[in-house]
Amino acid sequence: xxxxxxxxxxxxxxxxxxxxxxxxxxxxRLREITRSHQxxxxxxxxxxxxxxEWRNQFHQDPLVYQEPDVYVLALRDHVWSEFASQLDVTDAxxxxxxxxxxxxxxxxxxxxxxxxxxxxxxxxxx
Numbered sequence: 110x111x112x113x114x115x116x117x118x119x120x121x122x123x124x125x126x127x128x129x130x131x132x133x134x135x136x137x138r139l140r141e142i143t144r145s146h147q148x149x150x151x152x153x154x155x156x157x158x159x160x161x162e163w164r165n166q167f168h169q170d171p172l173v174y175q176e177p178d179v180y181v182l183a184l185r186d187h188v189w190s191e192f193a194s195q196l197d198v199t200d201a202x203x204x205x206x207x208x209x210x211x212x213x214x215x216x217x218x219x220x221x222x223x224x225x226x227x228x229x230x231x232x233x234x235x
Contacts, residue, residue, distance in 0.1 A: 116143070116146070119149065119233040120143060120209060129183035139202070139206065139209050142198055143209060146225065147232065149235055153176075156233070157234070160172065160232065167185070171227070177234065178234050179232065180232045181231050181232075182229070183228070184186050184228050189203070189207055207228065207229075210229045210230055211224055213229075214227070214229035
């Protein structure tokens with residue numbers, strides 16, 4: 110992984126390429142959207158704070174995997190509606206972002222079955 114201070118550090122190039130191709134969007138645009146999403150989470154309320162909040166809010170702990178520079182979570186689908194309202198994206202671009210998170214999460218987590226029923230969210234820790 111790249112420099113953890115980089116908002117895109119949790120995402121490898123292959124996952125970005127795969128998600129962009131699957132969604133039929135430009136890879137550079139997907140990187141831009143992903144950067145905006147990660148920066149929004151960092152700004153309000155903060156990566157560690159939102160993960161803490163989600164872990165206390167939901168009946169099932171959403172934290173599936175953690176390293177010093179990344180969190181991987183499995184959350185109810187509605188979280189993506191909330192994220193989408195903060196981003197100026199088309200449906201295809203949102204699909205690309207979601208695909209990227211799902212692809213990257215599955216590459217990091219040995220038992221990825223949780224992402225069959227819950228939405229994957231990968232957050233780069235600053």
